[in-house]
Every structure is written in structure tokens, then in C-alpha cells.
Amino acid sequence: MTSDTPAGRRFRVFNRRRSAPSRARRRLGAAARMLAALALAGGIYTAFAPGAFAEDDTQLSTAAQEGQALFNNSCVTCHGLNAEGVEGRGPSLIGVGSASVEFQVGTGRMPMTRQEAQAEQKRPVFDETQTKQLGQYIQELGGGPQIPAGDLTDNVKTNPEALAKGGELFRLNCAQCHGNVGAGGALSSGKFAPSLHDATPSQIYGAMLTGPQNMPVFGDNELTPEQKTEIITYINTQIQNDKDPGGIFNLGGYGPATEGLAIFVVGITILVFTSLWIAGKS
Structure with a gap:
């Protein structure tokens, strides 16, 4: 029936006429299945992420x-x-x-x-x-971190331990860059740690929360809000009000040790020169 005879040619033409609609139907069916799959995937995504295609109708205050x-x-x-x-x-x-x-x-x-x-x-x-x-x-x-409202310092009269705790925390976390007296200091690549003498409590709290410049971030996992308040209390009470633990000369802010050493060195020098002067006179 497939030979090159009139009957064979008629058979091939008949088969082509029958197969052409079936191929078209298969293509249409494949396209319909693909569209259905895409629609299903889109519906599932929209169901699990309803905000993905929603308009941003959030109103600003x-x-x-x-x-x-x-x-x-x-x-x-x-x-x-x-x-x-x-x-x-x-x-x-x-x-x-x-x-x-x-x-x-x-x-x-x-x-x-x-x-x-x-x-x-x-x-x-x-x-x-x-x-x-x-x-x-x-x-x-x-979104992001916010500075708490209200007073960010402790009352040292009602909570005297806050000053001591704040000083310890300051020496452990801040003094390496800002210095023991909060005067600031030079860092690498032309950067520096600023002075804390004029910083307000909210500025200090914000700096600890956000870590500006080279400063590390002290989140609530590193320093709790209570510890941040204690540090600010120490800075406000001990550093900004010029209550240096070393005395009136403020020699590094390390306490009486540096001033005692300075007095010893200066005093011994004066005594040595006085002794030499006396010996020369006699």
C-alpha cells in the first residue's frame, strides 16, 4: 500500500490529512498544560507571599x-x-x-x-x-535601631553602683580608643576616636547602637540597655564634669599613681640639684 502506485499515493495523502490535526491538537494541549503549570506556580507563590505583588499602601506618619x-x-x-x-x-x-x-x-x-x-x-x-x-x-x-526615650543616665545618689559599673565597662570597652579621660585619640588611615567631653547622652547611646566610623556596634547582646546607661552615667558624671580620679593635674586620668610618680621624680630632681648647689657653695 506504500508503493509508488496511485493507491499508495492516495494512502499517504490520507494519512497526512489525518496526522496534521492530531499534531496541532498535541501542540495546543502542550501549550495549555504549560500555561496551567505557570498559573498554578504563580498562584502558589502569591498565596505564600501575598505582599510580593501588593501595592505599597503604607502611609507615612x-x-x-x-x-x-x-x-x-x-x-x-x-x-x-x-x-x-x-x-x-x-x-x-x-x-x-x-x-x-x-x-x-x-x-x-x-x-x-x-x-x-x-x-x-x-x-x-x-x-x-x-x-x-x-x-x-x-x-x-x-526599620532599624532606635534611641530609647526618656532619661539615659542613672541617678548616682539613688544608685551609686551605676557609677562604678559604668567606669568598669568604660575602661573595658571604650578607653582603648577614646582614652581614659574621654579626650579621644588617633587611629589608622587618618581616622580618629572623637572626644566625649561635649557628647550628649542620646548621642553616646546612638553611637553605641550604630557604630559610626571605626566604632564597633554594641548591640543589646554585647551591652544591655542598662549597661549602656551605666556607661553614659560614668561619662556624664566622671569625665564631663572634670572629676578626674588622679587629682587636679589630670596626668593621663589613671588615678593617683601617675601624679605620685610625677611628684616623686620632680621632687628627687629638685633635691639632687639642691644638694649639688649646697655642695658647690661649701
């Missing part, structure tokens, strides 16, 4: 809206339209929280005037209210 306007006018050039950062200009601010913004902006370190080894403290561009608004916008945009 009034303070955050004010902060957004300030951000778009003063910060967007370096940190991007949605605070996602601009390569070579500024990092992303998603997740840094209001604590980082309040520290950097409140101390005048941001906005930076130019790119350098370290952002130096200067007169703030924004007042306290505007700084809070900027921080609130970044907080609502991406």
Missing part, C-alpha cells in the same frame, strides 16, 4: 512625611531617591534606623561637605525637630 521632604531636598543626591544608596557617593540607609540618623545629623557629621577619611563633627545643619523627622522617615522606610 506626619513626622515622616516632613522628614521625607527634608531628605529629598538635602540627602537624595548621595543616598538615592529611596535611601537605597548611590555607588561612590553614599551608602544605603535601609535598616540603619532612626538612631543612626539622629547621631550623624544631630552631630553635624551629615550632610558631609566632602568625601574624606572620616566625617568630622561640626555645627548641625538641621535643628532637633528636623533631625527627629529625618530619623522617623528612615525608621518607617526600612
